[in-house]
Amino acid sequence: MLELRNIFKTYENKPLLRGVSFSVAKGETVCLLGASGSGKSTLLRMVAGLEFPESGLVLFDGLDLAQTAPHLRDFGLVFQDYGLFPHLNIFDNIAFGLKIRNVPASEIHLRVAALLGQVNLNGFEKRSVNDLSGGEQQRVALARALAPQPRLLMFDEPLGALDRSLKDDLLNQLRDILHKTKIPAIYVTHDVDEAFAIADRILLLHDGEIIRDDAPEDVWANPNSVHAARMLGVGNVVEGVVVSANKVKTDFGTFALTCKHKHTKNENIPLLIQQPPSPFRRGDGGEVEEEIQLKVEDVLFKRDQFQVKAGGGLVIHMKDAPRVGQIICVKVRVECLA
Amino acid sequence: MSNKTLNHTDTETLRGETLRGYVFPRFLRFLIWLPVLLFLLSFFFYPLSKILALTFDPATLLNPNNLRNTQHVVGFTFYQAALSTLLTFALGIPSAVFFAKFDFPGKPLLRALTAVPFMLPTVVVASSFNALFGNHGLLSSLIPNPSSLLPTFILHPSPFILILIAHVFYNATIVIRVVGNALSRLDPKLEAAARTLGADSFRVWKNVTLPLLRPSLLAAALLVFLFDFTSFGVILLLGGSSFATLEVEIYIRALKLPNLSLAAMLSVVQLIFTLIFSILYTRIIKQTTTQTAPRFSIARRPKTLREKIFVSTVYCLLFIFFLLPLLSLPIRSFTRLEADRGQRGEVQYGFTTDYYEELFINRRGSLFYVPPIRAAFNSLGYAVITVVLSLALGYPTAYALAKPTRLEKFLDPLIMLPLGASAVMLGLGFILSFGRALASPFFVPIAHTLVALPFVIRTLQPALASIPERLRQAASTLGASPFRVWQTVDLPILSRATLSAATFAFTVSLGEFGATLLLTRPEYPTIPIAIQRFLSQPGGLNFGQAMAMATLLMILTTLSILAIEKLRLNQDGEF
Structure with missing residues (x-):
């Protein structure tokens, strides 16, 4: 479905991405693993249309997305520090994408209630964003991204700010939801445990290149390179x-x-x-x-x-x-x- | 102040309060407050009561002339303030975006330049505009009129337009700072989130950016409006008494066409409006604090052609708009401009120091009985008295406020109340209360102290509160006597804040115009008063001397501002 071809990008005159190519199939969760500053988030922002490669293509179902504005791409994005709208309550945060798409009010209410159930936040509609804990905020952010039923979901270190036990809990919920909805997903992280817990496929990004692209068990068994072994701690x-x-x-x-x-x-x-x-x-x-x-x-x-x-x-x-x-x-x- | 310290001091109230390590019985604590309370009672609350009594006299309230006059004046005040605010936003919003979103060479300098007018005395700003646009100004003297170079409305703006432009010049920095801060604190992730959720740029702006900026926009608008609403010096000096805003009309009815009851009524009306705006402002400010700051600056170099055009246009506009008047003043003060009466447009001009030399000469038939430069000495003298008086009153008050008990919490708003009254109103109160006694020149520094005191206290108080009691305890267990403790612990920490507060009081006194205009005796002019008198007289020499005086005041004030900025430790300049 999603395909990246030979993406190049420099940052402050230094090469950041040097020919990155990979693809994500339907219903697949791909995990992009790399050190901080390796350009993982930049790749996500390019897929979202918030940034542009200097060369290379971003394709979806074979169509070049270069001319498609971010709001027309139908890709959901979940940030590390949630990015919830502080001026809106939980209901309005989740309903944001639906209102933009002129979904009737009655249907919005049903959808938001269902989504809140899915992320175990029943009855949180009227709460303010500032009253929620980190884990709760991230679940709202997930519900908000899921609401417009995007063609692709992107996660930018979504659990980075949360503590260990909360992480495991949320990872399980997330995997459940991704399996049920069959939405293809790109999950960016620097946490190896997190990557192995959620990925159908693991991509290792090092020095601007994908040095490994394989199933988690194969990557673990055969790191095949110094960088991969060090990154994974094998x-x-x-x-x-x-x-x-x-x-x-x-x-x-x-x-x-x-x-x-x-x-x-x-x-x-x-x-x-x-x-x-x-x-x-x-x-x-x-x-x-x-x-x-x-x-x-x-x-x-x-x-x-x-x-x-x-x-x-x-x-x-x-x-x-x-x-x-x-x-x-x-x-x-x-x-x-x- | 944290709750913990509050509880701590509350329990100590039972045994008597500790202050700087000593035990203060309750009545002694009240003694600390005595000087400042006496001062405010005699010079603020007593005059205020006189104004109120005169206003609520049935003879004043029921006078149809007074009501009609008030209505008319209030209407015009609102009209000019609203128009000025609108224009200030027209320049301020693009500038705020420009400073918040983009990086370019010389950014700190340009930002500082836009803030300079706000800190200058009104007479200096008014003189600068006169130096550029006035009848004897650079534009009209150097460029022949009618001219193909510049249209008439730029060459000879009407006084009303000049007032509006000066207000923009004065207050644009408020919009740039308040809205600019909010813009740069705006999390870019929110915009990205909205876009990936399907919002186009208009929807992002309408549903995310604007709601998040609304409190800051409102706060900036209210603040600018408040300053334009109570503007006095700029309106009087650029427009003359024909532009009757509340402030100007109070002055006129107090001195020129005396009608004290109308003046009192107008100042109560003004006070009510000022209080309403201040309360609204405090409410809005509370909403703006909830936003989160991004970890790094979002400003970047302009990339696209549109961004480059925007940045260079605003850059040039700001540079010209803020630098031209400020430069015109010193230039004009050194320029001889003598138009040949017969031939229109033929002007001789050259370098001269005449205007400065003239300041030292006591001419027969001049505006004063003394050489004009005496105004500078008077100003300096008043400023020194103001510094001493406001520090003497501010210190004990700040000490008490640094460790607030119930008494302090009750008294704190009282101390800040004079901020709500305009300087002209203070002057009117003095006239009503002390009448004949005003022949003494000491009322001028007292009025200046009233204006400066809230700022002095607010500068000292956080510094005093920041000294941990443990430091003092440590010093005394090491054998320091109470005096040594004060000398070795308090003094070094406080010296910066004290110097900063002193400089502030000094600057306020130097530039104070409204109250001084109502209180000063002809033989004791201050610099701003001298400038006003020179400007209100015909003749190139008078005009030149006004320019020279204003230049001196500008230099003095700028030096003081630089000193304050140096002394201020990374404190953020909130308005």
Whole structure:
């Protein structure tokens, strides 16, 4: 349905987006993950028609939107700090898009009541925006964006200002609503957990380019690049030196190299060191399990396991807490990220 | 002031109030208030009661002449104020958009330039317009009339048009600041939200932008209207007594064509209107505080051709409109203009310092019994007395107000009440109350103090309230005597605020025109009075001296304003 083709944009004379292309299919929720300032929000604003690419196309159902004003696009947008109209009450906020479209008053009342039910805010019609908590305001913003039944929904870090427990709650509601309405959605965030909780597909935006576009489980299993691994916080990214055709030396020992790349001797390559039972790992046989010895430097309690910081900065997780200073043996998988 | 501190002081009332670490019994607390209350009782409330008594005398109220006169004057006052407000908005709104939405080189300077007239004394503004447009002004003397260069209405604007333009010149900065602040505080996300919800630009403006700006627009309109409504110096000096607004008519009926009962009645009418506008304004201001500020400035460089044309047009317009009159005054004060009587349009002109030199000479048959420059010394003397008097009265009051108890909450509005009365009204009250005693020159600085005192208190009070009691306690546990505590803790923190308040009182006194005009003795002119007398006399030399005097006053005031701005710590200039 929505397609972006080769979008370029500079910001203050620095390239911000360097040829971004992706598409969103019907009923699909696509999550755009990237650091702050990476241009995620700019991409959304371009889709909304509030900003324009220097080159590249934004298409919907194959039609170029360059000449379509934002108010004619029928795309809903939900902001991080809600953007509710402070001079209107909850009812008038949600009804805003319907009134613009000259929907009859009786139908507006029915629709607004139904939407308030959908976001669990029954009876909030007459309340003022300023009386609501952050979570409630964001639900009103969602209802307002849903009201005109847009062709596409966009979320710009919608839960960024909310605390953890509220986030989980709202994410569940949001996923429910998106599944029921089948409205395609672009969800922009820098929070990995949030992205994995809501996305049908994940796009990683780094340095103005989409470096990964895949299903969440595949992205998690095969980050395939240093930036992706770092962004997602998968395992440990370390430097290694190639010592022979299939051996690589690191601070933690020398490992077998099984990738398909051609490496020259003494080349520095990035490696991903992970602990084996990784939930999504499918036996594609690319990587090798090896055992290494580590000295424990710090132990942190994390919910159902212990996070162990070891010598050299490696972080692993264990069921039982080791003592600080103890030497432990851990099985790891080593993978080339070059 | 937070609730916590209020409760804290409330419980302390039982034991006697603490102030600066000492225990004050209740009667002592009242003693702090005694000087300022006595001052206000004798010089504000007593004169006010005289005015009220005269107004509500049946002989005044039932006089059909008085009623007809009042009706006529009120009508004209409203008419000129409404027209001035409208014109001020016509210039102010595009300028507010210009400052709020766009970035361009020289923006801070241009913004400061638009604010300068508001802080200048009315006589200086009136003189500037005379220097540019007046009969002896630069435009009419340098450009032959009739001229193909400029149409007559620019070369020789009628006095009424001149008054309107001067009002715009004076008050445009209010619109620029109030509406501009609201515009730049407007969350751009709201507009984006409205557009994605299907609103076109007109609908966005009508349903989102305008409702959000409405309180600020109303507040600015009321404030501008209030200033135009009570304008005195500009109207009297540019229009003469033929333009009878309430203020001008009060002055005329008090001095020129004495009818004190009519003057009293008019000033009560004016007071009522002023109070109504002030109450409305306070109500509106409460609504404007709920808006959220965006985290960064939304101003940017103009991009499209339309934006560029808009920005450069407003830029030039503002630059010319605000700089030309301000420059004309000093230029005219150094320019010799002598039209050859026989040949129309032939003018000789050149550089001269005659007008300044003339100020030091006591000519026979001149307007004063003393060299005109004595007016400057009188002004400085009055200003110094005003500073001392308003600080002496303002300090204890601000101390008491910094830690308000029930007594302070009751007295606070009383202290601010003189703000509602116009200067001319204060003068009238003095005339009614003290009559003959006015021969003493001391009533002028007393009137100036009445005008300056509310501002002085409002400058000192937050500074005093900002000193945490803990600092004083820390100093005394370290062995400082009460005097040392005051010297080492209070004084350094207060010196800025004190200097700022003092400069403010000084500036107010220097430029005060309305009350002084009613109270001053011929032998003790101040600078503004001297300017008015020079301007009301024929002849190029008198005009030139008015220009020279006004230039001096402009320089003095500008220096004071710069000093206040320097002293003001990042405090936002709300009106």
